[in-house]
Amino acid sequence: MPPSINQPPETAVPLCVDLDGTLIRTDLMWEHLARLLRRNPLMLFPVLWWWARGRARLKQELARRVTIDPATLPYHAEFLAWLRVQKAAGRKLVLATASDIAMARPVAAHVGLFDDVLGSDGKTNLRSGNKVRLLTEKFGVKGFDYAGNSTADYAVWRGSRQAVVVNASSTVLKQAGQCTTLGPTFCDHFAALENARRFWGELLIKSGYLAAAGAGTVLALAFPKPGIAGLAWVGPGLILLAARGKSGWESARVGYVAGLFWALVSFAWLLLIPVTGFPLLGWLALSAYLALYPACWVWLVAYDESPPVTRDTWSRRTLWALTGSAAWVALEMLRARLFGGLPWNLLGVSQYTMTPLIQIATVTGVYGVSFLVVWTSLSLYSAVRLILSRPATRFAWQMEIVLPLLTVAILFAAGLVHLRPEAAKGTTVSISTKLPYLRVTMVQPSIPQTLIWDDGDDAALLEKVLNLSRQALTNDTDLLIWPEAAMTKMVRYDEDTLRSVTDLARTNHAWIILGSDDAEPSRQGDTNSADADYFNSSFLVSPYGQLANVYHKRKLVAFGEFIPLVKWLPFIKWFTPITGGFTPGERAVPFELPNLKVKTAVLICFEDIFPDFVREYADDDTDFLVNITNDGWFGSGSAQWQQAAAASFRAVENGLPLLRCANTGLTCWIDAHGHLQDIFHDAEGTVYGPGSTTVEIPLLAPGEKRVPTYYHQYGDRFGWACVVVAVGLIVRKRRAGKN
DSSP states (O other): OOOOTTSOOOTTSOEEEOTBTTTBSSOHHHHHHHHHHHHOGGGHHHHHHHHHTOHHHHHHHHHHHOOOOGGGSOBOHHHHHHHHHHHHTTOOEEEEEEEEHHHHHHHHHHHOOOSEEEEEOSSOOOSTHHHHHHHHHHHOTTOSEEEEOSGGGHHHHHTSSEEEEESOOHHHHHHHHHHSEEEEEEOTTOOTTHHHHHHHIIIIIITSHHHHHHHHHHHHTTSTTTOOGGGGGTHHHHHHHHTTTOOHHHHHHHHHHHHHHHHHHHTGGGGGSSSSSHHHHHHHHHHHHHTHHHHHHHHHHOOOSOOOTTTOOHHHHHHHHHHHHHHHHHHHHHHTTGGGOOOTTOGGGGGTTOTTGGGGHHHHOHHHHHHHHHHHHHHHHHHHHHHHHOTTOSSTTHHHHHHHHHHHHHHHHHHHHHTSGGGOTTOOOOTTSOOOEEEEEEEEOOOOHHHHTOGGGHHHHHHHHHHHHHHHTTSOOSEEEOOTTSOSSOTTTOHHHHHHHHHHHHHHTOEEEEEEEEEEOOTTSOTTSTTOEEEEEEEEEOTTSOEEEEEEOOSOOBTTTBOTTTTTOGGGGGGSSOOSOOOOOSSOOEEEEGGGTEEEEEEEGGGGGOHHHHHTTOOTTOOEEEEEEOOGGGTTSSHHHHHHHHHHHHHHHHTOOEEEEESSSOOEEEOTTOOEESOOOOTTSOSSSSEEEEEEEEOOOTTOOOOOOHHHHHOSHHHHHHHHHHHHHHHHHHHHTOO
């Protein structure tokens, strides 16, 4: 039990007082660390470097960067009252702490009781043995009393005359009595988790980071898999809710954390790449980059929580929600283009199963769906704010969501009308007329990526694809499609491979589209020369066994097919398993099948996720698009489903069917309205195993022309309009001086 504060002090012996956990119920190092990481989560990396150089160095660096108001710290009130009595009686008080001296001095000045302050100095961590040695040098053996609270204080108590135990467990209290004579104790209100509670409370709760992490995770779950589409309608609002009450860069940090967790969860399939180390590095680096976009969005649109009452009107909030939605779209437009672009998991893609609603993409592209989702989410956020700020106004919040919900309902109804059979996109043929079709067989070999890299398995892999094709080509197929990376030899330069493919085409009198590497020889005519150009390509083989056309992939995968900036920063190649690179193609190449009067164009790998890019492949007389892809990199993860979801929007935007032939799934075709049709399942019922599927693709009736969609004709006009709005927001924010 604590002594009476009126107990006569022993003034002859100086009293040395620990700071962390004793004078205050927390630890200054962790308080500083929490505030530093709250201000900038990326400071975790230098923190780990400082920590590796010793706790004293870490504390010194923290003290240089963070200032804490001593008045906000949780002091041990009962112990502090006793110290005042000791000081009033003339006793010398010394603050002796393992915290950095720069951290300790402001606390000592605030308390106003200490005659001297001793602390760590960046080289020596004044703790345990170091502390007792310094105190013994100053006051002699057993020449001081010491107030502490933890196991680290055992050594100090052994060198002291008397132990004052503060805020300690019963075990520490017992051990202190065995180290030296036990003096006054202040342990009645011991809180073992107080320091952890304050650290995580500061870092995660007050900062909004925990709520932001949850909001980012919610948003990620809206995409396949699991693809809970409804979560997208609340995700952006939850991110802003996490940033509520914050402004400027503080709100941007909340947005960054939300974006980071969204990316980490959404792109977790990168960890399935069968390479050691590099996938983890790529996953973290890509997530850190993508998180910048939500951070910018929150910085732009974080709602001013304290406008004049007369200005906080329905019209003001509605305008805010609309401009905030435009800002989201503008950042998606930027992400689709910057550094080559990565429009993977654009928000609107989460709604790919809402077929009536996504028909708006025929006009706005996928960005129109993103806009609707964000507008609704921000309106819901405004409704929540209104409920919290004006609980007595029972139904006012309903006005916040009427307009976006009415718009969604109207567009949904219009989409239903658009989906009626007699309104079949791209044709004026009546419903009583039987449309022609093309019979297409797609082979899914399910070749693991590790085997694709193994040159010793070339012949066996080719034979596997050939056998699957022979088994499937018994049903009068017009077109056979193999996926990207179906063969490991260059079909144009390997005689055995070329003969096998052309014989298959002639025997079955079928057109073949296949994926294969290609090369343009060097000036010396050598395809193995260092100055030869290599391409990721697709070939069209005629029923007569001729290589009728070739397309070279234009959108290459960074760190998979080329290394960015490697000419200027050669060390970057150390961070990727690839040793060479592909050259991008120069243009879209139509594949024409004249005897069938069919025209198509091929997209390779992830080229089908780029909205405006795909428009170049859809001529007015194109019958359908083809995507050949190799998802063997990612095992049985969610990447296949996410890419297929994005591809469904390319079909809607251009009013064309799109065939997807994949190495490990998703092999299917997508109709002009975005429905995923005839998804291939293997013998075990999964989409990842080997096999083939034959589908019938509807074609235009003879003499009919496809009516191009507005998006196909004019592209991202809606998206660019949103960019203009976002630029206006930035200008307005900068003029207002909000940073």
